[in-house]
Amino acid sequence: MTGPVAPRDPEKARAHFYIMRGKEICGLKQGDGKAVQFIYESDGRLANSAQIVGNITDSRILELLGTVKGFRTLVHSIGVSVEMEHPAEKIEFVFQMYGKKDLYGGGTNLVATLQGDGMEQRICLSDYEWSLDDDVPGQIRFTFDQPERVGKADVRFYLNDGFTAPEDLTEEKVDLHSEEYYKMVQRSLMNLGNTYRIRKVIEKARAGKEVTLAFIGGSITQGAGAVPIHTECYAYKAYQLFQxxxxxxxxxxxxxxxxxxxPSELGMIRFDRDVLREGEQPDLVVIEFAVNDEGDETKGDCYESLVRKVLKLPWRPAVVLLFSVFANDWNLQERLQPVGRQYDLPMVSILDAVTPQFSGKEQKRVITKNQFFYDMFHPTNLGHTIMADCLEYLMEICDTSDHARVDSFRQGMTEEEVLEQCLRGEPAIGNSFEKVKLLDRRDGYEGASMREGGFDATDHELQCVEMDQDLCTTPEFPYNWMYDGTKPDRAFFELTITCRALFLIFKDSGEVDAGTADVLVDGEFRFTADPHVNNWLHCNAVLVFQEKETAAHTVRIQMSGENLDKKFTILGFGYVE
Incomplete structure (x- = not known):
């Protein structure tokens, strides 16, 4: 057995701080057959990890972590270790720098081959010939010999001379059965609301009838930060607790x-396809978009439209609004909770539960930010457990309230009649899109016709997600239209559609061969769709137009003049008749 490589300067005890400490990792099988755990460090994530895990408060250090140039000024070497059940297994560690011109292919890769025995390997930055295209620290990858292997990883930065770091933080094990933990969970109940529909779901489950729980949201609902993602995510844990x-x-x-x-801008469009697929009729739907809707150009209209869309389904499902939280103690619950108040819906706030004790306002801290957050956006396994426990607490309180009865009155009406009256009233923010539908190559619309032009290819390099209990991933919007850069004489797509509102869903990408497309409505330029604004592979929904009356419009999507040799993918459209 080969031991770890000794550091180049073992005689020098260098200052250091952790960016990962005891973090769960799991190699999930990719399309190329490799088993990989991705940890993204761009867009401020690396500095945030230094703050949360390494207790770094020095603004100069945090600023240096934002660029490769600064990173090299600060960091002498990287120490990395992985502890696994099978210590002889090998793991490849890569810290990839992103490039300026070629995001994924232009930067330097720092590489080490480890064994799962917990021994630290040191990567010395001076051993590398750095790329001229280096821009920002991009991502960490752990590649395993076999898929679904689980381990715990430490990554720390040893600093160059002249830099100091605080002592390593000590953390106590979280007691999930303590009185302080229970009080923290209790704080999550922002609004109990009208519990009638939830009580009906509980009674149905107790009677042995089939009950379906559905969860729709962003990456936290997908399970990001949970290892493994399909069984450690809050949604799966909440479902298991209910069962x-x-x-x-x-x-x-x-x-x-x-x-x-x-965001909910896309969630409302894909709800029928992703939740109501194959005739599904969920009894309870948890909606989680409180940290995804910052860029929602409708400022909550899409969110309320989704909520109303679900509440109005013929079988009357229960709806719970879940407000998750980022590591900077932020979410959008102040914007979105008026929707829950309008329909007196149960609301659960993870922000209200955990942030008071992060700040030290509580006499005894239950959990640290490092223990709750995997990165600046997503919870750890423990964080997902807390989210599930908060949802279970809501269910427990509903169960102890009056059982669902036909003669359960309030203000002379049954609880269901009260809700239906609220739905007939004015919305809190808006209901412009509650009847939105998806249009793509598979799901057509009789009020629409199109000329594909050069958008006649199909894109198979799509954002993929783990649905339900699956570890294997499902591609998003596979029935798309792609311009592949080879038909400059037909570099357009034209849609004639009769509707009053239209959304374009297009593919974001960090690839160098992705180009921009201009969007015109009835010959008038509206905006340029740029796949590099977010610069990573995912789905982007943008409002093209919204009018009071239904009318016929012609929408033309054409490659920008200098991008005729680039690629652009129309994933679909959302329309309101």
């Missing part, structure tokens, strides 16, 4: 429809 407490004979079914990096 254990209320069900008989495994009569609870589970739908998970989280898509990373996407």
């Amino acid at each position: 254990k407490r209320f069900a008989r004979n495994n009569n609870v079914r589970f739908i998970k429809a989280g898509v990373g990096g996407t």
Whole structure:
């Protein structure tokens, strides 16, 4: 057995700080057959990890972590170790720098081959010939010999002379059965609301009838930060807790429809396809977009439209609004909770639960940010557990309230009649899109016709997500239209459609061969769709037009003049008749 490589300067005890400490990792099988755990460090994530894990407060250090040039000024070497059940297994560690011109292919890769025995390998930055295209620290990858292997990883930065770091933080094990933990979970109940529909779901489960729980949201609902993602995510854990407490004979079914990096603007369009697929009729739907909707150009209209869309389904499912939180103690619950108040819906706030004790306002801290957050956006396994426990607490309180009865009155009406009256009233923010539908190559619309032009190819390099209990991934919007850069004489797509609102869904990409496209409505330029604004592979929904009356319009999507040799993918459209 080969031991770890000794550091180049073992005689010198260098200052250091961790960016990962005891973090769970798991190699998930990729399309090329490799088993990989990705950890993204761009867009401020690396500095945030230094703050949360390494206790770094020095603004100069945090600023240096934002670029490769600064990173090289600060960091002398990287120490990395992985501890696994099978210590002889090998793992490849890569810290990839992103390039200026070629995002994924132009930067330097720092590489080490480890064994899962917990021994640290040191990567010395001076051993590398650095790329001229280096821009920012990009991502960490752990590649395993076999898929679904689980381990715990430490990554720390040893600093160059002249830099100091605080002492390593010490953390106590989180006691999930303590009084302080229970009080923290209790704080998550922002609004109990009208519990009638939830109580009906509980009674149905207890009676042994089949019950379906559905979860729709962004990357946290997808399970990001959970290792492994399909069984350690909050949605799966909440479903298991509900099954254990209320069900008989495994009569609870589970739908998970989280898509990373996407807001309710896209969620409302894909709800029918991803949640109501194949005739599904979920009894309870948890909606989680409180950290994804910052870029929602409708400022909550899409969110409320989705909520109303679900509440108005013929079988009257229960709806729970879940407000997750980022590591900077932020979410959009102040913007979105008026929607829950309008329909008196149960609301659960993870921000309200955990942030008071992060700040030290509590006498005894239950959990640190490092223990709760995997990165600046996503929870750890423990964080996902807390989210699931908060949802279970809501269910417990609903169960102890009055049982669902036809004669359960409030203000002279049954609870269901009260909700239906609210739905007939004015919305809190807006209901412009509650009847939105998806249009793509498979799902047509009789009020639409199109000329594909040069957009006649199909893109197979798509954002893929883990649905339901699956570890294997499902591609998003496979029935698309792609311009592949080879038909400059037909570099357009034209849609004639009769509707009052239209969304374009297009593919974001960090690839150098992706180009921009101009969007015109009835011959008038509206905007340029740029796949590099977000610069990573995911789905982007943009409002093309919204009018009071339904009318016929011609929408032309054409490659920008200098991008005729580039690629652009129309994933689909959302329309309101």
